[in-house]
Amino acid sequence: MSENTANIKEPLVTHRVMEMQSLFENPAGPELYRAAESFLYREARMLDSKMFRSWLRDLVSPDIRYLVTSTELRSLKERRYSLPDQVCLFDDDYRQLSIRVEHDLDPQNWRSSPQETYCRFITNIEVFETDNPQDITVRSNCLLIRSRRSYQTDQFFCSRLDTLTKQDGQDDFKLKSRIIDYPERCVSGHNMLVYL
Amino acid sequence: MRDSLIDVATGKQRHEIQGSRAVFEQELEKIFGRCWLFLTHESLIPEYGDYVVSRMGTDEVIVSRQKDGSVKAFLNACRHRGAQLCPNEAGNARGFVCAYHGWAYGANGELQSVPFDEQLYEGLLDKCKNSLHEVAKVENFHGFIYGCFDQDAPSLADYLGDVKWYLEPYMELSGGLELVGPPGRCLIAANWKAPSENFVGDAYHVGWTHSSALRAGQSVFSPLAGNSVLPPEGAGLQITSKHGSGLGVLWDAYAGIHDGELAQELMAFGLAKEQRLAKEIGAERARIYRSHLNGTIFPNNSFLTCSGIFKAWQPRSENITEVFSWVMVEKDMPRDLKEAFIKSVHRTFGVAGYWESDDNDNMESETFMTRGYQAGKKMLNSQMGISGDRVDDKLPGVVGKSAIGETSYRGYYRFYNDLMTSDSWAEVSSKGSNWQDQLIRAKS
Ligand code: FES
Ligand SMILES: [Fe+2]
16 A cells, blocks of 8 residues: 555655655556645635635644645755755745635735735646555645736745645544645745745 | 935935845945855765855855865856856755856865866966865854955954843854754745844844734734734833844743744743753843844844744846745754754745744845835935933943833944945944944944
8 A cells, every 4th residue: 555644754844755656556546536636726726816825724634744845956866965855935834824724814814915916827737545545645736826916926836745634523524634745935925935 | 526325423324225136236346245155064064075155145155064074165166167066955966067168176175177178278287276265254243154266354353242141042052053954945035134134133023023923813913903002111122232242132032932832832941941051151141042132134034033934045137036945943952842943933934934924025126115115215214312322331232211212223233334435344343433322323
């Protein structure tokens, strides 16, 4: 059976995990595929329309790990320099995501007014079974375009490796982990105050 | 002659300095060509051959640990046709080989080999004259390594001047710090001085700009949310120094911007260390160790001690700045606490930091508005507490009246003005000989 990203031990080196072929050995059937695909589209719609509280409540599992790293540019031949090459731009649990959401929706968050707009494009969806019948691995690409004030358009893009989980008695999947190694080393979009 | 950019006597600065191309070009020569600029920390290049590529103004430099343990810095441009020599951010290398034609340099910057040297140059290429261009001075302040292009600059210790006394308890007497990389990196549409001035002395904005962050994440600063209270009289200090570096102190606020259980664990750690330090270095400086300092080392290197944020605001142009965000942390912090701390620093003040994003908007709009021809010519105000600046027998520097004031802005731009209007360090030094009086005499 295929591995499950939820079981990977620390330190979690995201760029290695994203390429772990053992995750991608058991493609799921059409029914699971459709369920995963509709989960991702629903999530994108909720985030695009800033339904952050509903996103957390309905789509995010209480044991979520939401991880976005940035990897330092090193020589491919580098062998001796042993300091960590990753920084966690996000490494959030459910409580920490809630803080971000409340920060964003606070009436005194000055940057939220006038509103910025988001448009997410989710593509390259692949779905795999894991060694846990409740969990599936979903890989997808995300392009997020943010438009802000009159003149600012920012693009964020990445590959995402998700674990979706469906606990006994639940109808729908929830997001249990999301792993992203952000491809643009120096983020050109001012900040990454978005959910990828 | 054009109107002056800075009016030290009244604590005002022309808005155009936050976005003018002409001013920026002068700054590259007069500010970045002369001042001590942050390069890296010892903890990031511990071994012989370890290197990082850093920024000095708009230049890239390779900062490399030498065989004898010293540190040298070189422009990251090949001496042949100027290609970028090292495309990596960090690593360990005994030398660097240019990707264009293959000239190879040692970790000490010497040109060591040139392909087909004998046949093509017929012995006429003098390798000794083609070493990498070396940065004139590199010095170290308790592990923090700075470089300076100007041979005539004062030593790093003299340059830091009065702020040293405030920094030593946290940076040295605590048992020392490590800087945790790699840094987060992003581009903001702000002049490099907008964030630098904010960190040097803006305790004023915290309760208002960060209202939502203060409310969402419960930290020791949360009562300030929405400007609902002013920190009480005596809550802290604000100081500036001869060479523009300055800082604010908030007494006993060791847990800084961190929230929840982490904040409690940090408070316990800091308190225990303060009590131990009090016996070694006295209660006064032990208290500074556990107090929150916001500051900027002139010109563009900012930090929040205790909160653990360490920044370099690297200019790309008059209105684009590359932000480098590291974490600074006490070496002897237990491993689990350290890990949680590092993540919390990036969560609040990193590329995706929810505190940082509050600040972004202000810094970007301060710069954006300089596009207005009329607005650019107007003077900005940093007069808060202006007639209360003083020298104190116990506290180094020029000290402001209360924790919230703009003393450090005034000191920052006083020195900025000296640099911009001088042709040499000698001239800068003579203009600054009565720097304290200049600030104390200022009136709105
Ligand atoms: S430019 Fe570097 S070897 Fe020619
Ligand atoms: Fe701020």
